[in-house]
Amino acid sequence: MKYLIVTANLFKEIETERIEERRRVDHLIETEQINGEDRSRSQTNMKSTNQIFDEMFEHLDNLSIKSCTIFKVNVGLRESNPDAYTPKMVSIGPYHEENHQLRPMEKYKLLFLRRFLQRKRGLDVESCMSELGKRKEEALKCYDNIVDLYNDTTRTDQFLRMLLLDGCFVVEFIRERAKKVTTGVPEGEHYIINVDCMVNQILRDLLLLENQLPFFVLTMLDDLTKQVNEFPLRQLVRFAFVDTLPKVTPASITELHQAENFKHLLHIVHTLCHPLEKKSTSRLTGKSSSKSRWFNCSPANRSKEKSKAKEARDSFITWHKVMPNATELSEAGVSFEKVGHIYRAMDEDSAEDSTSLFDIKFEDGVMKIPSFHVNDFTETLLRNLIAYEQQTSDVRSRYFTDFAIFMDYLIDTDKDVSLLRLNEIIRSRIGEDKEVASLFNKLAKGVVNLDEVFYYEEETKKANQYCQKPWNRMKASLLRNYFDSPWTGASTVAAIILLILTAMQTVLAFTGCVKK
Structure with a gap:
């Protein structure tokens, strides 16, 4: 009996061990299966991820990275004044x-489209959209990453309708505005929009960087209905926006004749404003020396090259110091003088004047600055021109960027603006001087000079050097304290004469006593 109990217990233990062993084996099998599935799933995921990135890489070829000419303003520029880059009256483009x-402007777009179609017999919407469709892909790539939004037939038609409506609006509005400026047609006659407030807002909106159409679209539409004896569209732009710009160069019309491949209206305005005579000054001339030139020259010449490089670095440090503001320059003896004129109309008598907004000179203690207007739209226009310069590779000389930096140096407070205004350099239409000061102080925020050339390098360097000479400050202090008006000047001269006479009398009296 005892044997049977022991045997039974042994069989139970053996069976228990078998069960446990089977469980361990089953667990190992399940674990291996799970690991195998995980490895297979991981490989599948890896393959899927690779496919995703391959598709993303392939998609890059369809993006408008290289051909983009109409940009969205970057955050660094936008954050200081978002409203300056946003349309208030009319939307142009996507x-x-x-x-x-x-939306209220949509009815005006339809009115301008109807007048556009009436200019040529047989011209209709379908034929215009057919012409625009030939360059649809090119137009899409002018914008920042919108190709995917118009990849189906419905959205493509919507894009072409937008190009037609907005394009005809821009072309007809520019024609209407240019006709009023050049011919002076009586008010209310043949004008769709004749309310000054609306006109000014539209002119503002048409020069926003984000509110542009490719210029080849506008040119295509203009060519469809342009008469033989009419000006090309790029010339009409000059007349249409003359009252909006801070300063227009009458002689710049010659460059508009010669220039080609304009990207949009803002590009034309940029060309219209820049100086005809371009100067080129490098910030650090020693940087331009090539390695081959350095290693091939003799030890004596190497010493000269080192000396030139040091002078260049010293020159860079001199001009790169923040230039004193207008008040400080005045206290150091610098005087301010306006140059050129502001033309609010295109007079033939003024066509020889080539003074641009950027023709600032410093000569013999005199800072010569072109006179320019500051109105309600000046900040918006300058900001968008600067944004275009900052984000495009089409513009080599960034005149507006350098102008903003220079004016930020020159203006710190309303006293600086008052000094420039009294010298007829700034003609303000926006109220108090502190508002103008705030405009230029904020204008340069987020702005980076991207070139090795600062357009006002020489002027900044000369102004700093002039202010560092003690004699200039002493002379300025003397003139300011004793000759700031005719009365104080006369009093000072009389005091000097009296002092001289007193000294002479004292000398004569002393010599008379000695003789006795």
Whole structure:
């Protein structure tokens, strides 16, 4: 009996061990299966991830990275004044198309489209859209990453309708505005929009960087209905926007004749404003020396090269110091003088004047600055021109960027603005001087000079050097304290004469006593 109990217990232990062994084996099998599935799933995921990135790489070829000419303003520039880059009256192009606040202008777009079609017999919407469709892909790539938004037939038609409506609006509005400026047609005659407030807002909106159409679209539409004896569209732009710009160079019309491949209206305005005579000054001339030139020259010449490089670095440090503001320059003896004129119309008598907004000179203690207007739209225009310079590779000389930096140096407070205004350099239409000062102080925020050339390098360097000479400050202090007006000047001269006479009398009296 005892044997049977022991045997039974042994069989139970053996069976228990078998069960446990089977469980361990089953667990190992399940673990291996799970690991195998995980490895297989991981490989599948890896393959899927690779496919995803391959598709993303392939998609890059369809993006408008290289051909983009109409940009969205970057955050660094936008954050200081977002409203300066946003349309308030009319949306042009796809970026602000969904802005419902701009819907009231859609009826005016239709009115301008109808007048556009009436200019040529047989011209209709379908034929215009057919012409635009030939360059649809090129137009899409002018914008920042919108190709995917118009990849189906419905959205493509919507894009072409937008090009037609907005393009005809821009072309007809520019024609209407240019005709009024050049011919002076009586008010209210043949004008669709003749309310000054609306006109000014539209002119503002048409020069926003995000509110542009490719210029080849506008040119294509203009060519469809342009008469033989009419000006090309790029010339009409000059007349249409003359009252909006801070300063227009009458002689710049010659460059508009010669220039080609304009990207959009803002590009034309940029060309219209820049100086005809371009100067080139490198910030650090020693940087331009090539390695081969350095290693091939003799030890004596190497010493000269080192000396030149040091002079260049010293020159860079001299001009790169923040230039004193207008008040400090005045206290150091610098005087301010306006140059050129502001033309609000294109007079033939003024066609020889080539003074641009950027022709600032410093000579013999005199800072010569072109006179320019500051109005309600000046900040918006300058900001968008600067944004275009900052984000495009089409513009080599960034005149507006350098102008903003220079004016930020020159203006710190309303006293600086007052000094420039009294010298007829700034003609303000926006109220108090502190508002103008605030405009230029904020204008340069987020702005980076991207070139090795600062357009006002020489002027900044000369102004700093002039202020560092003690005699200039002493002379300025003397003139300011004793000759700031005719009365104080006369009093000072009389005091000097009296002092001289007193000294002479004292000398004569002393010599008379000695003789006795």
